[in-house]
Amino acid sequence: MSSVKEWPILFSAPMVRAILEGRKTVTRRAVKPQPEVRMVDMIGPMLTFKNKRGGHWLYPNAKAQIIADCPYGKPGDRLWVRETFIDLRGTGVEHRPDPAGPLQRYAYAADCRPRSHSDEARKDFGLKYKPSIHMPRVACRILLEITDVRVERLQDISEDQAKAEGVRLMRDGSDTWVSREGPGNLVTPWPTAKEAFSDLWNSINGPHAWVANPWVWAVSFKRVTP
Numbered sequence: 001m002s003s004v005k006e007w008p009i010l011f012s013a014p015m016v017r018a019i020l021e022g023r024k025t026v027t028r029r030a031v032k033p034q035p036e037v038r039m040v041d042m043i044g045p046m047l048t049f050k051n052k053r054g055g056h057w058l059y060p061n062a063k064a065q066i067i068a069d070c071p072y073g074k075p076g077d078r079l080w081v082r083e084t085f086i087d088l089r090g091t092g093v094e095h096r097p098d099p100a101g102p103l104q105r106y107a108y109a110a111d112c113r114p115r116s117h118s119d120e121a122r123k124d125f126g127l128k129y130k131p132s133i134h135m136p137r138v139a140c141r142i143l144l145e146i147t148d149v150r151v152e153r154l155q156d157i158s159e160d161q162a163k164a165e166g167v168r169l170m171r172d173g174s175d176t177w178v179s180r181e182g183p184g185n186l187v188t189p190w191p192t193a194k195e196a197f198s199d200l201w202n203s204i205n206g207p208h209a210w211v212a213n214p215w216v217w218a219v220s221f222k223r224v225t226p
Contacts, residue, residue, distance in 0.1 A: 007072055009079045009144075010132045012204075014181050016083045016110035018166030019142060019223065026164045028216040029072065030205070031151065035059060035215055047215075049151075063151070070149050072219050079221060081142035082135040084109035086127050093127070106139045144221035154201065155213045162193035164220075167200060179203070 009027070011019065018024035035047040040058065047059040049066045057066045068074060086107040109129050112119045157165075167190075170176045176189040177196035180203055190196040198210040 005073060005077045006137075007077060007079050008082050008137075009072060010082045012132075013084055013108075013110040015166055016081065016108070016142065018168070019081070019144075020110070023168055024164065024166030025222065026161060026218060026220045028154065028157070028165065028201075028218050030154075031215045031217060059151075066151055067149050070151075070217050070219070072149070072217055073146050074149055075146050077146050078224065079144040079146065079219075080137060080140040080226075081144065082132040082140070083142070084129045084132050085135050085139055086122070086129055087139070088127075091127060106141070108141070140226060143224050143226040145224045146219060146221050148218075148220040150218040151215060152218055153213055154210065154216050157194060157197065157218075159193050161218070162197040165193075165197050165200070167193050167196040 011027075015024060015027075031049070033050060035049045037045050038048040038056075038058075040046050046061075048056040049059055049062075049069070050056050051065070051069050057069070059066060073079065087105065088107055089105050107122075107127075112122060167177050167179055170178055170187070170189060176191065177193045178187045179190060179196035179199035181187060188196075188199055190199060201210050202208070
């Protein structure tokens, strides 16, 4: 039996597309609970991270132990992606992508953009998406291997790291970055990838989440065969 640990992780449809297109190779998630400042004799104020055993680690003295407590795993572990999906079993619309292969049981929101022909067809058949949190392991089509884990402040992200978060250049070739897709494929342009990522972060975590500058887990990964 394989000793590699697997951990579920949720991604939105746009971020799934970014992973499939090779644009997203890292994800940042807020540390919960956030570290607190604690006064330590002979040292002074230090950040304390709660650990899995109910105690705490002092940063940066115990940086390795803090990273080992990352709830998303450690380098070498794998993340199986949970995404919004439909179970097609019994619906009458299962199909074989490969004529010699098995029926395709699952469909995914990332492959069916809002207002597209396939999305309208889905509605015609009365098919409804299930939230990613309810996706079973058997429906997973994207498996990621963790290559690096760091703990850092959100706003310390570099321009290259912001690009690796999945933001993209405008398709018209202009030197302008897009943070996310809006209704009707509308986009929000930004002059830098870091600013685009800050907008993306706020759209997921709340309007002032970027300004709060929380400590985050920065988890880098590469795709592997499911």
